[in-house]
Amino acid sequence: MKRPLLAIVFLAVMTPCLAATVLHVTPDSSLTDAIRRARELRRTGQAAEVTIRLAAGTYHLYEPLRLRPEDSGLSIEGDGAVISGGLPLHSWRKQGRFYVADVPCFNGRPVDFRQLWVNGAKAQRARDVQDFEQMHRILTYDKRNQVLWIPKAAVANSKFSILNAPFPELVLHEMWCVSNLRIKSLTPQGDSVAVRFHDPEARIQFDHPWPSPMTPNTGHPSPFYLTNARELLDEPGEWYHDICQQKLYYLPRDSDRIGQMNRGRAAVVPVLETLVEFIGTAERPVRNITIRGVTFSHTTWMRPSEQGHVPLQAGMYLVEAYKLRPQIDRPNNHKLDNQGWLGRADAAVELRHTENICFRDCRFEHLGGSGLDYVEGCKGGDVTRCTFTDIAMNALVIGSFSPEGLETHLPYAPTDFRELCTGQTVERSLFHDIANEDWGCVAIAAGYVAAVTIDHNTIHHVPYTAISLGWGWNRDLIGMRDNLVHANLIYDYAGHMYDCAGIYTLGNQPGTVISDNVVRDIARPSYVHDPDHWFYLYTDEGSSNITVRNNWTPSEKFLQNANGPGNSWQNNGPQVADSIRMNAGR
Numbered sequence: 001m002k003r004p005l006l007a008i009v010f011l012a013v014m015t016p017c018l019a020a021t022v023l024h025v026t027p028d029s030s031l032t033d034a035i036r037r038a039r040e041l042r043r044t045g046q047a048a049e050v051t052i053r054l055a056a057g058t059y060h061l062y063e064p065l066r067l068r069p070e071d072s073g074l075s076i077e078g079d080g081a082v083i084s085g086g087l088p089l090h091s092w093r094k095q096g097r098f099y100v101a102d103v104p105c106f107n108g109r110p111v112d113f114r115q116l117w118v119n120g121a122k123a124q125r126a127r128d129v130q131d132f133e134q135m136h137r138i139l140t141y142d143k144r145n146q147v148l149w150i151p152k153a154a155v156a157n158s159k160f161s162i163l164n165a166p167f168p169e170l171v172l173h174e175m176w177c178v179s180n181l182r183i184k185s186l187t188p189q190g191d192s193v194a195v196r197f198h199d200p201e202a203r204i205q206f207d208h209p210w211p212s213p214m215t216p217n218t219g220h221p222s223p224f225y226l227t228n229a230r231e232l233l234d235e236p237g238e239w240y241h242d243i244c245q246q247k248l249y250y251l252p253r254d255s256d257r258i259g260q261m262n263r264g265r266a267a268v269v270p271v272l273e274t275l276v277e278f279i280g281t282a283e284r285p286v287r288n289i290t291i292r293g294v295t296f297s298h299t300t301w302m303r304p305s306e307q308g309h310v311p312l313q314a315g316m317y318l319v320e321a322y323k324l325r326p327q328i329d330r331p332n333n334h335k336l337d338n339q340g341w342l343g344r345a346d347a348a349v350e351l352r353h354t355e356n357i358c359f360r361d362c363r364f365e366h367l368g369g370s371g372l373d374y375v376e377g378c379k380g381g382d383v384t385r386c387t388f389t390d391i392a393m394n395a396l397v398i399g400s401f402s403p404e405g406l407e408t409h410l411p412y413a414p415t416d417f418r419e420l421c422t423g424q425t426v427e428r429s430l431f432h433d434i435a436n437e438d439w440g441c442v443a444i445a446a447g448y449v450a451a452v453t454i455d456h457n458t459i460h461h462v463p464y465t466a467i468s469l470g471w472g473w474n475r476d477l478i479g480m481r482d483n484l485v486h487a488n489l490i491y492d493y494a495g496h497m498y499d500c501a502g503i504y505t506l507g508n509q510p511g512t513v514i515s516d517n518v519v520r521d522i523a524r525p526s527y528v529h530d531p532d533h534w535f536y537l538y539t540d541e542g543s544s545n546i547t548v549r550n551n552w553t554p555s556e557k558f559l560q561n562a563n564g565p566g567n568s569w570q571n572n573g574p575q576v577a578d579s580i581r582m583n584a585g586r
Contacts, residue, residue, distance in 0.1 A: 021047035027057035031065055031083070039070050049073060054294065056080030058265065060087075062107050064274045072287040078294035078362075085272030085348075086298030086366075087111065088265040089248065092258050098233075099258055103246045106271045110246060113269045113300045114437075115368040115392070116239045118256060122366065122390055122436070126232040126240045127225050128154065132496070133526055135223035138172070139192055141213050146206045148172075148195045148213075154226065155186055155193050163188070165229035167243070169304075170195060172224045175211035175529045176464065176499040177440035180309040200319075201308025208310065208321035209338045214529045223527040270300035270368050273346040280353035282377055282418040287355040294362050296348045301369030301392065303345070312408065314468050315370070315393045315441040316342045316401045330409075333474045333542065334562065340408045342401060345393050345438075347373035353418075357381040364388045364395065368437070373397040374421050382425040385586075389430075392437035398424050399449035401471050411476040412448050420479045422450040428586045431459040431466075439463040439496040446483070447471040448507075453484045458585040460489075463496035465538075466519075470506035475542040475564035482511035489585030491521040498528040501538030501559070503551075508544040508564055517551045518584035535559045539567060552576040552584070 021041055025034045031052075038050040056079050065083075067074070089101045103111050116123040129135055140149035148170075155162050162168050168183045181201050187194040197205065213222035226232060230240045236253040248269070252258075261267050275296050280286040303309060303317070311317045321340035328336040347370035351357055354374075358381050364371035370393045372383065378398075388395035399421035402408040414420065426444060435441035443459045444467045446452050452469075459466040467488065470480055490502040502519030505512075519536040528534075536553035539546060544564030549571055556573040 020049045020051070022051045022053055024053050024055065026055045027059050031059055031061070035065065035067065035071060035074070038074055042073065043070065049075070051075040051077060054078040054081035058082045058084050060084050061272060061275060064272065065276045067276065067278045067286055067289060069280050069284040069286050071289065074289050076289070076291045076294060078292065081293070082295040082297050083275050084268075084298045085270050085275050085300075086117070086268035087271045089267040089269060090262050092261045092267070094258055097251060099250045099252050099256070099261065101248045101250070101267070103241065103248050103269070111269065111271055112243055112302060112305060113241065113271065113368075114302065114305060115270055115300055116248070116250070117268045117298065117366050118250070118261070119266050123250065124235070124238045125227050126229065126234075126238045127227040128160075128232050129225050130235055132223075132225070135173075135225050135527060137216070137221040137223050138213060139216065139221075141215050143206045146196065146202050149192050150195055150224065152188055152191050152193050156188065160231040160234070162186070162226060162229040162231050165231055168229040169227050170197075170224055171227060172213055173222045173496075173527065174213045176313060176497050177211045177311045178438060179205055179311070180304040181205060182305075182308050198308065201310050204310045204318050204321060205308075208312075208318055208340065209323040210312070218529070220529050222529070268298055270298045272299055273301050273369055274348060274350055275299060276349045278351040278354050278357060280377070282353055282416060285353045285355045285377070285379070286357065290358045290360065291362060292360045296362065296364050296371075297366045299348045299367045299369055301346050309438070311438065311440050312340050312342060313440065314401070314445045315345055315435075315438050317345070319343050319404070330474065332476060336409050341404065342408050343404060344375075344401060345369045347371060347397065349373065350375055351378050353377035354381065355379045358384070359386055360384045362386045365390050367391045370394040370397055370441075374399065374424055376400055376421065377419050378421040378424065380423040382427065383429055384425070384427050386429040388443070389433045390436065391434050393435060394441040394445045395431050395434045395443045396426060397445045398452060399447040401445075401447040409473050411472055411474055411478045413476075413478040417479055420448055420450060421452070423452070424449070425453040425455065426457060427453070427455045429457045430586060431457065432461045434462045435464060442466060442468045444468070448478070448480055449483060450479055451482045453486070454488060455484065455486045456488065456584070456586060458489045460492040461495065462493045464494060465500040465502070465504045466490040466493045467503045469504070469512070470509055470543065472507045473541045475508050475544050477508050477510070480507055480509040480512070483509060484512070485514045485517060487516045487584050488518070490517065490519045492523060494534055495523040496525055498530055498534045501535040504538045504540060505543045505546060506540050507542045510545040510566070512546045514546065514548045515550050516580045516584065518581050519551065519553050537572065539563050543567060548572060550576055550580055552581045
């Protein structure tokens with residue numbers, strides 16, 4: 001099929017070279033072609049500045065858009081434009097209680113996915129409980145034999161049995177993280193069942209010491225839930241994908257109508273993990289690109305289906321971890337009792353080696369990985385008046401969380417400090433319904449960063465910490481410094497996990513200031529590992545040279561754990577002026 005020609009409008013013709021050019025693009029055009037056209041207009045001197053203006057509608061991608069140093073100076077503007085990694089499903093049919101659709105191949109390959117959206121709302125992958133307060137608890141955690149013992153009633157009862165399900169998963173609550181574990185076998189023994197998992201997650205899960213599941217002798221045994229079995233498909237709004245038969249089963253809600261789902265794009269499954277990549281180098285970064293008014297939507301992240309997912313913290317997953325005997329002596333820090341090496345989830349939009357890349361009035365929603373990620377080597381740029389919602393993992397990530405080759409408790413001090421992310425501003429943005437699959441993720445995760453400003457944002461309905469700043473669990477002075485967390489409004493946090501805070505820090509960060517924030521209304525799930533271990537403000541291991549002042553909280557429930565020198569706490573708690581409380585947020 002022939003693609004329509006891109007409309008090009010020439011503006012402000014003042015010299016033989018055009019001062020500015022606008023490319024008007026419609027959803028049935030190619031975004032890749034538009035970016036290439038803009039690149040060539042600038043390269044050949046036909047335009048000094050190029051704006052790609054997207055008409056309203058959904059732009060379906062078959063691979064990520066890639067913006068390179070040659071695209072520097074580009075602007076992309078949307079007017080109701082949605083950049084989507086989703087595949088609309090049609091031809092639904094009724095089969096008993098279910099709606100059933102054949103899942104077509106995408107780009108020449110069968111499709112697998114971990115999310116489904118129906119009529120704009122996220123549907124629930126079939127699981128054994130709807131109310132998480134009703135989750136079963138583990139019985140025994142056998143590290144030596146790599147066996148988790150659970151009640152038999154959890155997998156085989158009068159309502160269902162998943163003993164013969166082909167690809168079930170178990171999601172295990174562990175202090176401040178959850179692990180996604182692919183079940184290899186279920187072996188009943190009396191009123192218990194021995195659960196064994198596939199590798200590599202079985203090895204990582206039973207080798208890593210932190211975080212750890214809680215056993216019954218602690219008084220708070222870890223809860224878990226089961227998912228990804230057709231036998232669990234029993235509540236309206238749930239779905240199951242039979243990957244072998246490439247069929248999707250959906251139990252409709254009262255508002256769903258099969259005729260409606262067979263028209264338009266009512267049911268969408270994600271087929272891409274990343275929508276946009278900024279790809280520069282330290283020597284030639286991608287510079288001065290602004291994206292305004294665009295929605296990024298419908299991604300997945302498939303590693304949990306292929307290799308499991310065992311995180312250390314903030315969704316950063318372990319690729320190897322184990323306990324140390326004897327412990328390692330660390331000058332200036334306490335002894336280290338474990339080793340760990342990390343990986344990082346994919347995001348809808350990823351930036352590497354950039355300068356001044358800005359997102360304004362954009363939406364990041366319906367995402368199965370993280371939202372926006374300034375991965376490495378990024379300088380400046382702002383995220384302003386954006387909305388982040390319905391995101392499975394972290395909403396916004398900035399900076400390194402230890403390179404893959406660096407043990408994560410060692411200080412990250414690169415020879416070339418251009419690798420660090422510095423100078424990003426996140427302001428007047430809204431974050432809610434974040435980390436709705438990986439409960440150990442956060443709204444804003446900033447790792448090894450400097451001069452980052454997080455200002456006047458509103459964050460609510462998150463399962464763990466709202467803002468996490470710093471990394472490394474040590475006091476060594478490296479590249480983190482001069483960060484500002486100011487006048488943010490945080491409430492309804494810690495919906496599933498404790499050992500958390502509204503604002504949380506790690507590491508030595510000279511010049512960093514946390515001021516004029518409001519943190520209130522923590523959630524109170526019954527199944528957390530330690531019901532008292534939550535805080536409004538939390539400076540954790542190695543936190544040094546940080547000023548914490550004028551933050552309003554309902555009480556002085558703060559924690560300073562294994563901190564280094566130079567921290568200053570000034571006037572935090574319910575006595576802070578009402579003017580500060582009224583000024584926080586968007």
